Amino acid sequence: MQLYIKNMVCDRCIASVRQQLDNLGLKYKNIQLGEVELATDPNPKQINDLKESLLKTGFELLDDKKATLVEKIKNIIISMIQGYSEDEFNKKLSVVLEEKLKKDYHYLTTLFSSIESITIEKYAILQRIEKVKELLIYDEMSLSDIADKLGYSSVQHLSQQFKNVTGFTPTQFKQLKENKRKPLDKV
């Protein structure tokens, strides 16, 4: 049986979900961002326990079809930007989403916008800026390297977008003392 889980963004989330499944004695075949394939069909009590356990750690078990699809879209975007998956930025986001989800892009955007009250494009931008912030704080790559890595056409494009979203230029951001990063599931 396939379960869909909200708010998984990284390998630690996968480890956390795996641990909770183990604790509840549920056998699984496969765990990915946002998806768990169980080996057996759980009874309603087990599902309830899992739900509660997940809620405590900030996840959520999804039973709504539309919400599941939205979560899938998010997972694809996060994987792309965090570099978990092979898809580099040479393909358009719309094409990647259509291929992976086998759904018309128009349908996906309207669904996403209606549930999240933000468009897919805007969401992808926010995720990307969050990654830029992370890389800026590490102070290991130059801005042009970052732009290159995240598929921006130029440094100018990155700087402009960064300023639009955060209100700071990348250099100003680096000089901020406070930490301005957000958890990826809260973007």
Add this chain to the structure above:
Amino acid sequence: MIKAQKVHIKGMVCDRCISTVKSELENMGLQVTDVSLGEVSFSLTGDNHDIELIDEKLKPLGFSVLMDKRVKLVKSIKALIEEVYSGHFDFAPGFRFSELASERLQKDYNSITSVFTSLEDTTIEKYIIDFRIEKVKEFLVYTTQTLADISFRLGFSSVAHLSRQFKTVTGFNPSHFREIRNDKQRISDKSARK
């Protein structure tokens, strides 16, 4: 004594990462006072905990400790020096450490030296000389290689160059150094037998 310390950590992206890092550090016996994305503060009780130990513990979880760029640079210079001047390096004719360093580290040698000097209170050249002389001592005492061999293996241009540098640093000339050491060893061997 209680000391507060702050470490920057790479690879943290969500709240689960925060709780993972926190529990990992607490398992190590550290008192974690504050964790946010990419930053951990903890207080040290007693002896100094090694940052590298933390790095080791966090590696399998997909994190790593973020080291200061400059500290990292100095570390890699020292590693390079050790690689070159440990007796196994193939010195090309006209070899210059500065050229190799700026090629390997992809940086202008001027900036490399100024970072090194500001953090280490000694210049790269001085550091290399000390390192090389230590190696010469090691070879003199523990092997029976001739001075000519040693000077070749450590990239000195000539035996005379080695001898002169050895004398300025240690005050002995190399063969004298070897004799003294041999004498001492003979004495300690004797006393050990008694």
